[in-house]
Amino acid sequence: xxxxxxxxRAMSTQQDIKIKADKVQVYYADNHAIKDxxxxxxxKTVTAFIGPSGCGKSTFxxxxxxxxxxxxxxxxxGDITIDGEDIYDPKVDPVQLRAKVGMVFQKxxxxxxxxxxxxxxxxxxxxxxxxxAELDEIVEKxxxxxxxxxxxxxxxxxxxxxxSGGQQQRLCxxxxxxxxxxxxxxxxxxxxxxxxxxxxxxxxxxELRQSYSVVIVTHSMQQAAxxxxxxxxxxxxNLVEYDDTDKIFxxxxxxxxxxxxxxxxx
Amino acid sequence: xxxxxxxxxxxxKKRNAAEARFKAYxxxxxxxxxxxxxxxxxxxxxxxxSSFRQTYIALDVALPEEKLDKSGVRDLSVMSKVTTIGYxxxxxxxxxxxxxAQGIETELSDKDIGNMISKEAAATVRNKVLANxxxxxxxxxxxxxxxxxxxxxxxxxxxxxxxxxxxNTSPEALMIAQALADAGVIETKFNWNFFVWPDASDQxxxxxxxxxxxxxxxxxxxxxxxxxxxxxVASSIYLEEFAPKNRWTDxxxxxxxxxAAVPSIVYGILGLxxxxxxxxxxxxxxLVGGLVLTLMTLPTIIISTRAALKSVPPSxxxxxxxxxxxxxxxxxxxxxxLAAPGILTGTIIGLAQALGETAPLLLIGMVxxxxxxxxxxxxxxxxxxxxxxxxxVQVFNWTQxxxxxxxxxxxxxxxxxxVFLLIMNAVAIYLRRRFERRW
Amino acid sequence: MNEHISSAYDRDLEAITxxxxxxxxxxxxxxxxxxxxxxxxxxxxxxxxRANDKIIDxxxxxxxxxAARVIALRAPVSKDLRSILTVLRLSxxxxxxxxxxxxxxxxxxxxxxxxxxxxxDSALRRMAREVEQMLKDTLDAYVRGDxxxxxxxxxxxxxxxxMYNALFxxxxxxxxxxxxxITACMHLHFMAKNIERMGDLTTNMxxxxxxxxxxxxxxxxxxxxxxxxxxxxxx
Numbered sequence: 001x002x003x004x005x006x007x008x009r010a011m012s013t014q015q016d017i018k019i020k021a022d023k024v025q026v027y028y029a030d031n032h033a034i035k036d037x038x039x040x041x042x043x044k045t046v047t048a049f050i051g052p053s054g055c056g057k058s059t060f061x062x063x064x065x066x067x068x069x070x071x072x073x074x075x076x077x078g079d080i081t082i083d084g085e086d087i088y089d090p091k092v093d094p095v096q097l098r099a100k101v102g103m104v105f106q107k108x109x110x111x112x113x114x115x116x117x118x119x120x121x122x123x124x125x126x127x128x129x130x131x132x133a134e135l136d137e138i139v140e141k142x143x144x145x146x147x148x149x150x151x152x153x154x155x156x157x158x159x160x161x162x163x164s165g166g167q168q169q170r171l172c173x174x175x176x177x178x179x180x181x182x183x184x185x186x187x188x189x190x191x192x193x194x195x196x197x198x199x200x201x202x203x204x205x206x207e208l209r210q211s212y213s214v215v216i217v218t219h220s221m222q223q224a225a226x227x228x229x230x231x232x233x234x235x236x237x238n239l240v241e242y243d244d245t246d247k248i249f250x251x252x253x254x255x256x257x258x259x260x261x262x263x264x265x266x
Numbered sequence: 267x268x269x270x271x272x273x274x275x276x277x278x279k280k281r282n283a284a285e286a287r288f289k290a291y292x293x294x295x296x297x298x299x300x301x302x303x304x305x306x307x308x309x310x311x312x313x314x315x316s317s318f319r320q321t322y323i324a325l326d327v328a329l330p331e332e333k334l335d336k337s338g339v340r341d342l343s344v345m346s347k348v349t350t351i352g353y354x355x356x357x358x359x360x361x362x363x364x365x366x367a368q369g370i371e372t373e374l375s376d377k378d379i380g381n382m383i384s385k386e387a388a389a390t391v392r393n394k395v396l397a398n399x400x401x402x403x404x405x406x407x408x409x410x411x412x413x414x415x416x417x418x419x420x421x422x423x424x425x426x427x428x429x430x431x432x433x434n435t436s437p438e439a440l441m442i443a444q445a446l447a448d449a450g451v452i453e454t455k456f457n458w459n460f461f462v463w464p465d466a467s468d469q470x471x472x473x474x475x476x477x478x479x480x481x482x483x484x485x486x487x488x489x490x491x492x493x494x495x496x497x498x499v500a501s502s503i504y505l506e507e508f509a510p511k512n513r514w515t516d517x518x519x520x521x522x523x524x525x526a527a528v529p530s531i532v533y534g535i536l537g538l539x540x541x542x543x544x545x546x547x548x549x550x551x552x553l554v555g556g557l558v559l560t561l562m563t564l565p566t567i568i569i570s571t572r573a574a575l576k577s578v579p580p581s582x583x584x585x586x587x588x589x590x591x592x593x594x595x596x597x598x599x600x601x602x603x604l605a606a607p608g609i610l611t612g613t614i615i616g617l618a619q620a621l622g623e624t625a626p627l628l629l630i631g632m633v634x635x636x637x638x639x640x641x642x643x644x645x646x647x648x649x650x651x652x653x654x655x656x657x658x659v660q661v662f663n664w665t666q667x668x669x670x671x672x673x674x675x676x677x678x679x680x681x682x683x684x685v686f687l688l689i690m691n692a693v694a695i696y697l698r699r700r701f702e703r704r705w
Numbered sequence: 706m707n708e709h710i711s712s713a714y715d716r717d718l719e720a721i722t723x724x725x726x727x728x729x730x731x732x733x734x735x736x737x738x739x740x741x742x743x744x745x746x747x748x749x750x751x752x753x754x755r756a757n758d759k760i761i762d763x764x765x766x767x768x769x770x771x772a773a774r775v776i777a778l779r780a781p782v783s784k785d786l787r788s789i790l791t792v793l794r795l796s797x798x799x800x801x802x803x804x805x806x807x808x809x810x811x812x813x814x815x816x817x818x819x820x821x822x823x824x825x826d827s828a829l830r831r832m833a834r835e836v837e838q839m840l841k842d843t844l845d846a847y848v849r850g851d852x853x854x855x856x857x858x859x860x861x862x863x864x865x866x867x868m869y870n871a872l873f874x875x876x877x878x879x880x881x882x883x884x885x886x887i888t889a890c891m892h893l894h895f896m897a898k899n900i901e902r903m904g905d906l907t908t909n910m911x912x913x914x915x916x917x918x919x920x921x922x923x924x925x926x927x928x929x930x931x932x933x934x935x936x937x938x939x940x
């Protein structure tokens with residue numbers, strides 16, 4: 001039993017490297033928001049970014065699918081590669097990148113359209129389905145993966161905004177995985193949800209680990225501890241510590257990590 | 267010391283009194299505003315409602331062939347040589363016959379009796395005869411317009427005392443009119459023609475209508491809608507979603523806000539200089555009016571469209587970008603549909619503003635006296651190129667005339683204008699309610 | 706270590722530490738008194754040790770409840786988690802040590818009526834003092850977060866084991882010399898064994914303190930010197 005447990009843990013740390021960041025710097029105008037971040041994110045693993053507000057964890061997350069491009073004053077330096085390809089290469093179209101690197105946001109933000117249209121939107125604009133039947137199939141598969149199919153199958157034409165908060169967030173996850181991404185970025189996906197909905201989404205994240213590399217930013221250290229295999233602690237724009245989650249939560253190396261996770265004045 | 271909750275201390279009392287005073291000031295302000303509105307509405311409605319009714323005289327008119335068509339071959343070119351001066355005595359005779367039939371005796375001269383009929387009536391009858399020459403030689407029933415003074419008498423504007431001092435009528439004429447009304451010959455009916463007929467000359471207030479003005483306003487609104495909506499929405503989307511935030515866009519923004527505050531007469535001068543003097547479009551044409559109003563409405567539409575775009579939560583844009591939509595897809599698939607009710611509302615309010623605008627139109631000559639219905643398109647004048655007038659300008663125009671009957675007409679025109687504005691605002695509110703989305 | 710943002714959390718942890726120290730003090734006292742009651746053949750003192758064990762048991766229950774409460778309410782992580790785990794281990798060990806002291810006191814009541822066996826009382830008392838000193842140092846190491854002191858305690862268990870070995874052989878010899886000594890020697894042997902077990906438990910506590918401070922259990926095997934299991938014949 002114990003051997004199996006250790007084997008599982010060991011496997012999770014020996015996965016292939018999916019995303020590699022090297023000396024990443026982010027500036028907002030003159031403000032140096034991310035300093036010298038080096039990180040290697042494994043495939044088929046949940047990686048959690050934790051840290052106090054304004055530590056740069058969300059900013060760094062948004063670098064991974066170039067959502068920061070939409071902010072004029074934001075400048076990114078250093079290398080970020082996905083499967084060895086530099087995503088900031090001038091030849092990379094951020095639109096294509098974002099189909100490959102899906103994102104789920106803090107507040108559930110379904111489009112004010114039907115549940116079906118919410119999920120079908122991504123496949124439609126990327127031309128992933130050749131006909132209605134294929135599109136139906138993608139929608140069903142995505143909703144099933146997001147554990148929403150049973151609740152939503154009878155009301156696919158109902159507006160997505162009419163769902164409960166937890167269902168809306170799972171709808172957003174379904175929408176993100178409908179474009180067949182390889183990486184899923186989640187920016188505090190449970191911060192607007194109640195504990196039951198949070199537990200459901202966490203369960204879902206654990207299942208998604210089978211197919212995707214999941215990176216989650218969270219304010220809840222308990223959540224990071226529950227869902228992730230690797231944890232990165234950010235502080236004032238620096239990556240202070242990056243290690244196995246159980247190591248971080250029982251015996252962190254850095255005193256800043258220790259102070260933060262145990263709720264001390266650091 | 268322990269204080270009781272049941273007894274208010276001095277400080278609390280003072281604070282509560284201040285609050286009560288403030289509420290009273292606010293209430294008083296509302297009362298003043300409501301009173302002003304009430305006075306305005308009573309005055310306009312009191313003066314103007316009567317313009318929607320008009321006094322007619324029912325006459326059996328004998329159309330003698332020897333006077334109207336001496337040749338007897340019903341040749342229109344010959345018949346049209348008989349002018350309204352030829353028709354006036356026929357109507358006068360018909361009225362005299364009616365008096366005789368009712369047994370009403372009078373000392374008035376035939377000419378004065380004839381003056382009870384509007385000068386417009388002769389033209390109306392003539393037009394009908396020319397339209398249907400077979401009527402000649404028959405006796406036909408017509409409802410002809412009573413003169414402005416008689417009309418005024420039945421609406422309470424003209425009294426026996428004022429008639430005694432008036433060169434155009436006399437107390438005797440009014441008494442005859444009253445007798446005819448008692449007999450059912452003179453009748454006051456709803457006045458559709460007010461909305462259809464064109465303007466009339468100073469002497470015929472009873473025949474003046476809003477037809478040309480409504481048509482001109484409609485043409486201008488079409489021009490404004492077709493130009494201002496696409497230009498305004500396109501520039502708003504560009505400024506709000508695509509333009510880089512730098513000193514130039516800041517400058518443009520500030521200037522658009524400033525343009526919204528520029529007095530409308532300045533736009534009139536601009537229109538005169540550019541569209542009439544430089545580009546040589548027709549004076550008084552709805553095209554030029556529409557262009558000037560477009561310039562004036564654009565800032566309003568741009569400002570409200572940008573506000574509507576801004577009110578779409580950024581999370582929707584994030585969501586669209588997050589699934590890999592391009593900037594344009596996110597704007598056109600998600601942001602614009604959500605902003606549409608706000609944009610429509612802004613546009614309609616802008617149009618309503620343009621509809622009520624007078625000053626710039628005066629400068630480009632739309633104040634001219636126009637009796638011909640303008641065509642939407644003629645080869646000579648081009649699209650919306652024929653001279654026209656507009657509702658607010660018509661009001662301005664009528665208030666300048668000496669005959670008090672035109673005050674009634676002007677008030678009627680104001681009511682019409684207000685009704686149009688109310689309808690447009692109601693549509694705007696309806697659209698906003700109907701398409702507003704929650705998220 | 707800095708304070709917690711929630712000061713009530715700090716107060717909870719401090720309260721538990723205070724309870725552990727109180728329990729530790731009572732257990733130290735019990736060890737010394739048990740040994741003294743034997744040396745002085747003092748039945749009343751033995752009786753007092755047996756009575757005080759109830760207080761120690763009650764303290765263990767209280768510490769367990771407090772620890773469970775902190776885990777449930779504060780979800781401790783890293784050092785706080787280790788300190789709660791340590792507290793649970795320490796209180797369990799202390800309770801066992803208390804039980805051993807009580808057992809010694811019980812046997813004292815029996816031994817009162819018998820002749821003292823030559824010099825064994827003072828040897829047992831020395832052994833008890835040594836273990837008491839180890840326990841004191843362990844508790845100091847716990848309070849100060851001193852891993853070096855705890856490691857020192859861990860090494861000192863060796864000496865207690867040596868003392869026990871010597872006593873074991875001594876008792877064997879006495880019993881072979883004169884079978885009338887057997888009853889007393891058996892009791893005395895169990896007392897010695899109890900003290901030796903106290904030393905082992907104290908060593909476990911010291912290891913727990915090292916885990917608390919460093920986050921890792923000491924890996925190298927500690928020196929084992931209890932060789933009595935292999936004794937076949939006194940030499």
